[in-house]
Amino acid sequence: MNVKSHLEKIVRLEALRARFDPLDDFELWFWSGMTGGTHAVNAALHHAGITTADDVYAAQPGVYLVPQPDGTLQAAFHPLGDVLHVGRPVVEAPVPEDIASMMHLMEVVEQYRDPCVRAGVAPTAAIVEECDKALRVCFRLLNERMEGALHEH
Template sequence: MKVASHLVKIAKLQALRERLDPLEDFELWFWAGMTAGTHAVNAALHQAGITLDDDMFATQPGVYLVPQPDGNLKAAFRPLGDVLHVGRPKVEAPVPADIAAMMEDMEQIEHYRDPCLREGLVPTPAIAQSCDAALQRCLGALARRTEGGAHGH
C-alpha cells in the first residue's frame, strides 16, 4: 500500500478504538490497535525506502494483489511491500533505530494476542494500558518520521 493509504487506515482504526471500551470490547479494540500499529510500521518502512511504497495489497508473505488495467486485482509474487505482522515476513534490509523501536512496540502488543484472544487470559487494565502505551509510542514515532522529524539514521 501507499504511505497515504496507511495513514488513512490508521486514522479510521484510531477513530474506531476511541468508540470501544478497552476491556469490555478488548478483542475488537486490540485488533484495531494491532492493525493500526502494523500500518504505522509499514508506512515508516515505505517512507524510509526499505520496502516498496506501491499500490498493492499483501495477502501472505511475498504474494500481493496488484491492480490491473481492467480494474481487477491479480495475485502476484512481488518484492517486500507490506509486512503482515512484525517479523512476517522478516525485513532483511537494515532498519533505522526509530523503526526498530516501532517494531519492538508491536512485538510488545502482539505478546498479548494469543494469551488474551485465543487462550482465555482475561485482559486486565494493566494489559490494556501496556498495549495502548506501545501503540501510542509506535504512532508517535511514525508522526515524527512523516513530519520530517528524527529519522533514526
C-alpha cells in the first residue's frame, strides 16, 4: 500500500476503536488498534524508503496480492512492502530510531494478542491502558516523522 492509504486507514480505524468499550468490546477494540498501529509502522517504513510503497497487499511474508488489469488480485512474490505484523516478515535493513521505537511499541501491544484474544485471558484495565498508551506514542512518532500528515486526514 502507499503512505496516503495507510494514513487514511489509521484515521478510520481510530474512529472505529473510539466507538468500542475497551473492556466490554476488547477483541474489536484491540484488533482495530493493533491494525492501525501496523499501518503506522508500514507508513513510517515507506516514508523512510526502507520498504516499497507499491499498491500491492501483503498476504503472507514475501507474498503479495497484486492487482491485475481485469480487476482481480493475483498472489505473487514481491520485494518487502507492507509487514503483516512487526517481525513478520523481519525488516533486514537498518531502521531509524523513531521507527525502531514504533516497532517496539507494537510489540508491547501485540504481546496481548494471543493471551487475550485467542487464549481467553480476561483483559484488565492495566492491559487496556498499556496498549492504548503504546498506540498513542506510536501514532505520535508517526505524526512527527510525517510532519503532521496523520492529522491532515
